[in-house]
Amino acid sequence: MSEKIIYLDNAATSFPKPPCVYERMEKFLREESANPGRSGHRMSVEAEASVERSRSLLAKFFGVKNSSRIAFTLNCTDALNMAIKGVVHEGDHVISSVMEHNSVLRPLHALEEDKMITLTKVKPDSECFLNPADIKKTIQPKTRLVVLTHAPNVTGAIQPIREIGKIVREAGALFLVDAAQTVGAVPIDVDKDFVDLLAFPGHKSLLGPTGTGGLFVGERVEKITPWREGGTGMGSESPTHPEEFPYVLEGGTPNTVGIVGLAEGLKFVAEKGIEAIRAHELKLMSALRAGLAPLKKVKMFGPKSAENHGRAFHFNRRA
Ligand SMILES: Cc1ncc(COP(=O)(O)O)c(C=O)c1O
Structure with a gap:
């Protein structure tokens, strides 16, 4: 895609994904995408192992034993x-x-x-x-x-x-x-x-x-x-x-290709560090609030400080 996109709809779904997500999903689909847990052949066993690795990564991420x-x-x-x-x-x-x-x-x-x-x-x-x-x-x-x-x-x-x-x-x-x-x-x-x-x-x-x-x-x-x-x-x-x-x-058959892609997204987040991601988002949120604050025609909703603000931000033109 040559057109440059400014994407502000990450609350709905994130875009773009890290390159490792696309790469892993393509490799999986081309080379490994058998049905996990259904058969004893090599590809099925490996697909199941990939699903379980994703599950373990998620468990670690949330402190689940x-x-x-x-x-x-x-x-x-x-x-x-x-x-x-x-x-x-x-x-x-x-x-x-x-x-x-x-x-x-x-x-x-x-x-x-x-x-x-x-x-x-x-x-x-x-x-x-x-x-x-x-x-x-x-x-x-x-x-x-x-x-x-x-x-x-x-x-x-x-x-x-x-x-x-x-x-x-x-x-x-x-x-x-x-x-x-x-x-x-x-x-x-x-x-x-x-x-x-x-x-x-x-x-x-x-x-x-x-x-x-x-x-x-x-x-x-x-x-x-x-x-x-x-x-x-x-x-x-x-x-x-x-x-x-x-x-x-x-x-039913799980979304195996999605699950292996999710594992890559998760690894990316874990490598960057959730505190660093949060600090970066707080910086962006503060800059946005500071930029909007002097605009009399703009009304901001929700928390008054950036600190307890998650990723979604709601502002509108005053009636
Ligand atoms: C607070 C909240 N809960 C649930 C959902 C539903 O999520 P999903 O789109 O993954 O079904 C959304 C989606 O935006 C949401 O913002």
Whole structure:
């Protein structure tokens, strides 16, 4: 492509990807792309090893001890649906916020409409931050799940997930974090942040291709009901879907070429260092805010300082 592009839509999906992502995916497709876990021939075994290497890299990245608790998904929406529909039961109470992406709000709304759950949506303050005390106040004996974004795609306000996670853990509920706008750009440690379920895309700040994402399911989640069954290479004689992780959530042939591309994106991010990436983004965010501040016709939304700002930034022309 000879035309120079200024691409400002990284919150939707990142572009361009690092060259190593394109190179690895092409090599994999041309030379290695057999079906993992389905056969005993060399290419199938190697494809499976590549998928497992990607899984281990992700586990290291999030501080997950048992990599099999990470399932590959199609995107973050897929992971969020799997988590929400997989852990709630009839009669449960769920807490979320009014700032969530429709990939959270729609499945929750559908469950509420079906009278499966009751739902409380917490409101943020004027800078779009949630107050952990507000979450605490809404917890009920029937609260099974708290599902919140780490940073919304509209305002980018980074939420105090560690403080909220601690409250949710003490209450005995499960904490699902939507890391679509922070993974690869803001550090996340599932243990330190008290996260039971982490939904993330591979195609945004982890710099992998579209069609990739994942769901971490912590040990406090004893059972997760899959909504896609069959299509695994193991135990073909059994009429029931396996309950072991990650296979319980990985029915069907995986997006192997995407998963190996994601591993390269992840390695690139890890080599640059998440702190260095964050510092660079903060510098850009501060420069943008300083440039826009004197413009009387521009209104900026969300956090007032760059510090708690994720990657998304919302500004508009004043009416
Ligand atoms: C906060 C948030 N959650 C979830 C999603 C859904 O991610 P995906 O496009 O990977 O399904 C997005 C997408 O932009 C998002 O911004």
